[in-house]
Amino acid sequence: MYFCDRMERLIGRYGKYGAAKTFLIFAGVHGNEKLGIQALEELFEEFEKKQVDFDGTIIGIACNLAALEQDIRYIHKDLNRQWYLSKIRKLAALPYGMLNTSEDIEQKHILELILDVVYDKGKELMLIDLHTTSAIGGCFCITNSHPRSSELALDIPVPLINGMVGKIKGTTLEYFDELGLPAVAYEAGQHAEIEAVDRMKAGLVSIFTKTSCLKDRDLEPYQFILDKMTEDFNHLPQNVEVVHLHKITEEDEFVMHPGYINFQEVKKGEYLADDRKGKILAPSDGLILMPLYQKKGSDGFFIVRELD
Numbered sequence: 001m002y003f004c005d006r007m008e009r010l011i012g013r014y015g016k017y018g019a020a021k022t023f024l025i026f027a028g029v030h031g032n033e034k035l036g037i038q039a040l041e042e043l044f045e046e047f048e049k050k051q052v053d054f055d056g057t058i059i060g061i062a063c064n065l066a067a068l069e070q071d072i073r074y075i076h077k078d079l080n081r082q083w084y085l086s087k088i089r090k091l092a093a094l095p096y097g098m099l100n101t102s103e104d105i106e107q108k109h110i111l112e113l114i115l116d117v118v119y120d121k122g123k124e125l126m127l128i129d130l131h132t133t134s135a136i137g138g139c140f141c142i143t144n145s146h147p148r149s150s151e152l153a154l155d156i157p158v159p160l161i162n163g164m165v166g167k168i169k170g171t172t173l174e175y176f177d178e179l180g181l182p183a184v185a186y187e188a189g190q191h192a193e194i195e196a197v198d199r200m201k202a203g204l205v206s207i208f209t210k211t212s213c214l215k216d217r218d219l220e221p222y223q224f225i226l227d228k229m230t231e232d233f234n235h236l237p238q239n240v241e242v243v244h245l246h247k248i249t250e251e252d253e254f255v256m257h258p259g260y261i262n263f264q265e266v267k268k269g270e271y272l273a274d275d276r277k278g279k280i281l282a283p284s285d286g287l288i289l290m291p292l293y294q295k296k297g298s299d300g301f302f303i304v305r306e307l308d
């Protein structure tokens, strides 16, 4: 068993018994993205301390415990590429002893914790999946195709990325898409950028207020962070779509040229990276997103363009 027993899977649960809305919040789906765990721990503590009146339920889950423990993206495979309904059914049927990767074990354990919530038809459920990026300037939301997702994400003053579901298979966003439920992945900064913690908390509180689970006055302590985010990110296009994804495998030996930051403009034909076959050029004009500056990962970079 690869289970890590030092860290709790359930970061916290807060809210009102019987309330209509449930927010499932994932953190640490990638083990080198620890700030989501910190943000949730702090937020639960702040709510508890102030005994905030929350008309809903928040469930915070730490996802890839074994990878978090080692501060690496994943142990055997990317946990954010495993969320297919067919696979989820298979995992439910197999005993732990028959699972041979760390991530399958993690996923089965997460599912055992959340499936009652996911299939509770009496509740309005939404997923928010907290992440950080390896490149600078990584502050944006990615939505699935449920219309409610972008409605809520637009309340966080960072760019919104559309059209990612379908380009990357097996993400948590796609899982919720298949279930017909809203989901937002919130990339709140670079892996070691401590401001990401405040941005995560402010973004979450902003969504909780927008959905009337919190009163407007509960947003006040976080408003200065939202104002700062507006200031820091409103020069970026606020609504973009993915036009290209450069997929990679470990055997490609992909190396991104240094210095690219999220939303940096690139021109068609620009020399962006190398792999064992040679030069990788930008296939079109656009803005670069999530250029890969870490060893593990299956996406080299994305190119997005502004929506009208």
Ligand SMILES: [Zn+2]
Pocket (backbone or CB within 6 Å): 029, 030, 033, 131, 132
């Ligand atoms: Zn991530």
